[in-house]
Amino acid sequence: MYSxxxxxxxxQIRDTVRDFVAREIKPxxxxxxxxxxxxxxxxxxxxxxxxxxxxxxxxxxxxxxxASADNLTCCIVTExxxxxxxxxxxxxxQTSTLARALFESLMTAEQRARFLxxxxxxxxxxxxxxxxEEGRDATLGINYHRPQASGPRFSTAAVRTxxxxxxxxxxxxxxxASIAALFVVRASMGGDRAATLLVxxxxxxxxxxxxxxxxxxxxxxxxxxxxxxxxxxxENRLAADAARFADQGRRIPQEEALALGIGRAAFEAALDYAxxxxxxxxxxxxxxxxxxxxxxxxxxxxxxRAAIWLAAWASDHxxxxxxxxxxxxPLTTIADVFAREAIYGVAKDAxxxxxxxxxxxxxxxxxxxxxARICLRSGMGSSEAKLRIAEALARxxxxxxxxxxxxx
Amino acid sequence: MDFTLSNEQxxxxxxxxxxxxxxxxxxxxxxxxxxxxxxxxxWEIIKKGSRLGFRTMAVxxxxxxxxxxxxxxxxxxxxxxxxxxxxxxxxxxxxxxSHLIAVACSEEQKRRFLRPFLEDDTFLLGKGISEPSAGxxxxxxxxxxxxxxxxxxxxHGDHWILNGEKCFIANASVGKLFFIDARTDPxxxxxxxxxxxxxxxxxxxxxxxxxFNKSGWRFYQNGExxxxxxxxxxxxxxxxxNGSDMKTHAAGDRTGGDLFGDLExxxxxxxxxxxxxxxxxxxxxxxxxxxxxxxxxxxxQLKLNKMHLLTEALRSFVMRVAWxxxxxxxxxxxxxxxxxxxxxxxxxxELNLDLHVGAGVLDRRAxxxxxxxxxxxxxxxxxxxxxxxxxRLA
Numbered sequence: 148m149y150s151x152x153x154x155x156x157x158x159q160i161r162d163t164v165r166d167f168v169a170r171e172i173k174p175x176x177x178x179x180x181x182x183x184x185x186x187x188x189x190x191x192x193x194x195x196x197x198x199x200x201x202x203x204x205x206x207x208x209x210x211x212x213x214a215s216a217d218n219l220t221c222c223i224v225t226e227x228x229x230x231x232x233x234x235x236x237x238x239x240x241q242t243s244t245l246a247r248a249l250f251e252s253l254m255t256a257e258q259r260a261r262f263l264x265x266x267x268x269x270x271x272x273x274x275x276x277x278x279x280e281e282g283r284d285a286t287l288g289i290n291y292h293r294p295q296a297s298g299p300r301f302s303t304a305a306v307r308t309x310x311x312x313x314x315x316x317x318x319x320x321x322x323x324a325s326i327a328a329l330f331v332v333r334a335s336m337g338g339d340r341a342a343t344l345l346v347x348x349x350x351x352x353x354x355x356x357x358x359x360x361x362x363x364x365x366x367x368x369x370x371x372x373x374x375x376x377x378x379x380x381x382e383n384r385l386a387a388d389a390a391r392f393a394d395q396g397r398r399i400p401q402e403e404a405l406a407l408g409i410g411r412a413a414f415e416a417a418l419d420y421a422x423x424x425x426x427x428x429x430x431x432x433x434x435x436x437x438x439x440x441x442x443x444x445x446x447x448x449x450x451x452r453a454a455i456w457l458a459a460w461a462s463d464h465x466x467x468x469x470x471x472x473x474x475x476x477p478l479t480t481i482a483d484v485f486a487r488e489a490i491y492g493v494a495k496d497a498x499x500x501x502x503x504x505x506x507x508x509x510x511x512x513x514x515x516x517x518x519a520r521i522c523l524r525s526g527m528g529s530s531e532a533k534l535r536i537a538e539a540l541a542r543x544x545x546x547x548x549x550x551x552x553x554x555x
Numbered sequence: 556m557d558f559t560l561s562n563e564q565x566x567x568x569x570x571x572x573x574x575x576x577x578x579x580x581x582x583x584x585x586x587x588x589x590x591x592x593x594x595x596x597x598w599e600i601i602k603k604g605s606r607l608g609f610r611t612m613a614v615x616x617x618x619x620x621x622x623x624x625x626x627x628x629x630x631x632x633x634x635x636x637x638x639x640x641x642x643x644x645x646x647x648x649x650x651x652x653s654h655l656i657a658v659a660c661s662e663e664q665k666r667r668f669l670r671p672f673l674e675d676d677t678f679l680l681g682k683g684i685s686e687p688s689a690g691x692x693x694x695x696x697x698x699x700x701x702x703x704x705x706x707x708x709x710x711h712g713d714h715w716i717l718n719g720e721k722c723f724i725a726n727a728s729v730g731k732l733f734f735i736d737a738r739t740d741p742x743x744x745x746x747x748x749x750x751x752x753x754x755x756x757x758x759x760x761x762x763x764x765x766x767f768n769k770s771g772w773r774f775y776q777n778g779e780x781x782x783x784x785x786x787x788x789x790x791x792x793x794x795x796x797n798g799s800d801m802k803t804h805a806a807g808d809r810t811g812g813d814l815f816g817d818l819e820x821x822x823x824x825x826x827x828x829x830x831x832x833x834x835x836x837x838x839x840x841x842x843x844x845x846x847x848x849x850x851x852x853x854x855x856q857l858k859l860n861k862m863h864l865l866t867e868a869l870r871s872f873v874m875r876v877a878w879x880x881x882x883x884x885x886x887x888x889x890x891x892x893x894x895x896x897x898x899x900x901x902x903x904x905e906l907n908l909d910l911h912v913g914a915g916v917l918d919r920r921a922x923x924x925x926x927x928x929x930x931x932x933x934x935x936x937x938x939x940x941x942x943x944x945x946x947r948l949a
Contacts, residue, residue, distance in 0.1 A: 183590065185590070281915075282915065286844070286913075286915075288844045288845075288849075288852060289844045289845045289847055289851070289852055290845065360917055363917060364917065426689075426690065426691040426692050426702075427691060427692060427695065427697050427702070428697045428699055428702060434938075436938030436939075436942070437938065440938070495929075495932070498929075498932075499932045499933070499937060502690045502691065502933055502937070503685065503690060503722075503723045503767075503777075503933050505932070505933060506769050506770050506771070506929055506930050506932070506933055507767055507768055507769055507770070508768040508769070508770055509767075509768050513770045513929075516770070516929070517770075520925075523909075523912065524912050528909070528912060528913045529909075530854045530909075530913055531913065533854075534854075
């Protein structure tokens with residue numbers, strides 16, 4: 148049964164993280180220098196402390212050394228972290244859920260034995276997913292409701308030579324690139340076949356650079372990976388390739404939860420200010436115009452959270468689609484299309500409550516607007532999301548060769 | 556109805572278009588990218604524009620200005636804003652207050668201030684109303700005398716002594732002459748207890764504080780002005796003591812409110828929208844997916860449609876308000892047009908950015924336009940500005 152009662156554990160985790168954010172992240176995240184978009188190195192100390200309270204290994208099962216948090220709990224934690232700092236939330240969220248996918252389902256026992264001990268032992272060990280490439284967007288666009296021409300999936304190529312893979316190419320917008328110890332890299336093997344390879348940070352032929360452009364597309368202090376005859380052992384290929392990446396329409400809505408946290412931070416700031424600032428003889432919130440604006444902000448946040456939690460719960464209970472409890476729809480994409488735009492509106496309206504100060508870079512409101520705008524970019528975009536939902540509504544199925552791309 | 560421009564209007568428009576494309580656009584992004592808010596300004600562009608008349612074009616002919624009409628001013632603001640909204644605003648800020656000098660200042664004051672303004676390419680004007688604790692209270696003053704601006708002016712013989720602080724003041728760090736509203740009767744409500752003073756930059760006791768670090772409109776300087784026993788001669792009182800809102804009386808327009816200012820923001824927004832439309836259309840034609848121009852896609856067409864219909868509606872409204880100003884037609888249209896321009900500039904620049912992002916293009920100019928447009932929320936379209944326009948209807 149669908150229930151909105153959080154378990155005692157979930158409530159405790161939420162309170163712990165909220166307290167952690169207030170004490171350890173907010174004071175750093177809101178320092179004047181960090182309000183400028185160009186001056187935001189990752190808060191490494193806060194990320195390390197978060198690992199010590201278990202947030203890096205949150206989703207990993209208890210058997211393997213984690214906390215076995217389900218997707219809903221992960222989304223709650225991501226929202227809380229993003230109230231403090233979007234980059235911290237993005238990096239920890241990725242490591243936590245990607246580690247679960249890797250160590251529990253994508254790796255062989257042999258691979259797990261090679262990588263898991265180091266991951267558990269080192270609080271600074273992060274994993275990062277490298278898929279995006281400049282100029283190769285997997286957008287539907289012109290291919291909406293049409294079969295797509297197949298071809299190499301990625302310009303990054305992996306060629307098998309003896310017992311090694313040789314990788315050449317470039318991946319951008321990699322979350323946590325600057326600190327990840329292990330990269331999960333998607334590459335073409337020729338034709339329309341793709342491989343997923345594990346590449347350790349110190350592998351010769353791999354260069355990691357922080358680049359400004361990547362950071363403007365996604366949260367998580369993103370960077371670029373450049374592969375030049377980068378050789379990895381044959382046994383670093385993930386066998387269970389498609390499993391992790393199939394059906395993005397029903398994935399964990401973690402990026403959406405991150406956006407929600409940004410919106411909440413903006414809302415909380417505006418609500419405080421509206422109760423303190425007096426104009427027209429009374430606090431701003433007592434004026435109809437501002438009261439109604441704050442009400443609308445609260446409504447958008449609550450509706451966004453409801454959609455995100457539903458999608459998160461659904462991703463924890465895939466059988467609920469099978470037994471017809473849930474509609475046969477890409478619920479995460481639906482949450483996505485609503486939440487990202489709603490929260491951008493939230494941030495802008497919250498800034499507006501601050502009058503002229505709301506447009507200044509010296510207070511966090513413009514940072515929240517900027518951060519929310521990055522959330523608009525980091526997803527597929529609302530047009531694209533709607534086209535994907537529409538294909539699902541029409542039950543459109545691509546011919547097999549093109550289906551892989553559409554599944555993502 | 557005749558929408559034809561006169562030859563003179565056309566010449567101003569074309570001169571502005573050429574100057575904007577050849578001189579302003581090339582420096583627009585580089586000025587925007589400068590991190591220190593104090594360093595974004597560029598005197599060269601001001602001098603060049605001033606020599607073409609863009610600083611003084613609103614000064615009446617009998618005082619040696621160009622005496623352009625409102626339609627011409629709207630055309631020029633839009634053309635300049637097409638290349639850079641903040642640079643356009645820096646010029647038009649001078650028109651705003653040269654209107655005021657012409658209408659509200661005495662002959663003697665005009666001789667003292669208008670003449671040097673006309674002669675000096677670097678003579679910029681500003682106006683100080685806002686204070687840290689008085690923003691909306693200045694726009695829609697409550698009856699309570701305690702509400703609103705606090706800068707105090709006390710008369711000592713032939714001088715007034717000013718004490719207090721102004722913030723967000725346009726051109727604060729670069730202007731040579733400011734119109735400063737100060738309280739001269741602390742026991743009266745704002746409108747009845749405030750006097751406007753002409754305060755030259757070199758006034759003893761007045762200094763410039765910080766320059767505000769805005770998200771957009773980086774070129775435009777908004778700063779603090781700090782008054783510590785600043786001495787201003789009585790001869791610098793504009794109009795009557797305790798009569799600072801006389802600018803609207805004197806302009807003969809109680810319905811249009813700030814007769815020029817509302818039109819100014821709307822016309823500036825129009826230029827930004829024109830730029831956004833042009834960028835979006837170019838992108839849609841040039842960028843391809845699967846060998847076909849993005850323009851062929853329905854969702855792209857619908858976005859372009861929205862951008863253009865809003866922009867053209869704004870153009871109609873702006874030109875109508877400018878024409879109404881020239882013909883002394885009284886209405887609430889200037890305020891409504893300014894409010895409308897907020898909705899339009901923000902939606903159009905967001906759609907342009909959205910089209911770029913959707914095409915995988917990170918375009919600094921598209922981002923800049925969105926950041927520039929944000930200031931409209933505060934200046935032109937917040938709930939106070941909307942209620943203010945509405946109250947002119949009642």
